[in-house]
Amino acid sequence: MNNTLQNGFMLLEFMAESANECSVKELAEHFKLPNSHICRLLKTLAETGYVQQIPGSRKYRISLKILCLSNARLLKITLRQKARLYLQKLAVKLGNPVYLTAPFNGRSITIDTFFPENTAGDAGLAIGAVHLPNCHACGKVCAAYLPEAELDGFLAGMDWTARTVHTITSPESFKQELAKIRQERVATIVSENQLGLGAVASPIFNAAGELAGAVGAVLPGERYWTDELWEKFKTETRNTAESISFAIGCPLPE
């Protein structure tokens, strides 16, 4: 059974995902709750300021206050503060989008992005975007350093339908690749999620030697791909990740 807090977040999440403003009826039908109940929940949420009623209409929408909360949280991530300059340098050097992610419930979540001038910002890389292990290079990195048991549970619930001819479709081959990632300290995505989309990522470790995050870099279009380019991206990204690991207290390997 749900309590009030959970109901509140349930509504907020639904409203955040829903493109338009929501009516009481719509929410009531979706959650199978009486409108009187929804109405009161919305009223309380409106009092907190996280929801507001559209002036003129009687519908509700999630307000922008949630951005404040998110921003406040973001500013407290020390990894992000310490990594900023390194990532900025990497973005300039590679001339392509670069991003910083943190492990979150076995997946990877973007906590910073850097888009050089001529590149377009990608919604899939936005701060707060979550990456699945078989869709993003950083997602692979986070999976690679998951405890065995947790990983298995995770892979069991994963969607293995092929998106392209390059998609990894079995847990076995996936685990094999994760081992290689741990060895090389670099993960790659080569047209696995979307044809022509390539990216690399490298792990960041904290003082205790645990995974603290990952640096990701998106490659230019497929027509520019060469072995040298891939090597350059791998090397630079790994170097950046190592510098950040060192900056947050992790001694360099060896």
Next chain:
Amino acid sequence: MNNTLQNGFMLLEFMAESANECSVKELAEHFKLPNSHICRLLKTLAETGYVQQIPGSRKYRISLKILCLSNARLLKITLRQKARLYLQKLAVKLGNPVYLTAPFNGRSITIDTFFPENTAGDAGLAIGAVHLPNCHACGKVCAAYLPEAELDGFLAGMDWTARTVHTITSPESFKQELAKIRQERVATIVSENQLGLGAVASPIFNAAGELAGAVGAVLPGERYWTDELWEKFKTETRNTAESISFAIGCPLPE
């Protein structure tokens, strides 16, 4: 008296602002509630995933899940989608940080930022940052288009202590400036908040002619300031804001 939902957000907000992870005792003392109560609230919040208990320690912290909620909301802002390219162009043209804000409870909140390569990202401009009317150019713009009554209430509660010799310290002179902003469609901040810090902002209007947001641009250091530079920033920013207004359906003035 507070209800559960409000208590939950109260905790979340406190934890987002607090740099470190929080203990039950700390929260209980701060909010003057019994620890048993705090303990149970945290447990429920942990079930929703917005709070997590530090492994090893028994303290709690706000998780990164709030970033997802914020990101989902952000992606739904049509103004942001339509304004992106214009702002990117402006940032390149001016070679300085450029940002997009939306009006929020009489203040201005950042919903997008663009930092050209050699400029440093400023936390005060981050997405989710809220600007007061006398601290930021965009804040002034949002104040300028507030209904008279709302504005007065707002100015009454404002902090008028001078931060620099240039700070506006009376509601009368402030309202005078707001009138000028409405006339010129450009607001400026000239060392009012911090010496050597200059910025311009221009209003964006929706199809109904209401304020939909503002485009802001930060000037380079004071030593580069010339009348021409200020004029360039004002003109380019206003032109960008007008283009965006037109793009979202507002007919051009005259």
Next chain:
DNA sequence: CAGTAAATTCCGTATATTAGAATATGTTGG
């Protein structure tokens, strides 16, 4: 290993939440 401090669970009580009914508000079609 004992003693302390904090966190968590337990439990009876009281209040806030709940669902349905009644009312108010707004919208559509004649």
Next chain:
DNA sequence: CCAACATATTCTAATATACGGAATTTACTG
């Protein structure tokens, strides 16, 4: 412009849930 409908909001009584204090567990300190 009014009537009929649909939707939102308020009201109310019942009940489940949140609440605070006490008891228990857990972790830390000397």
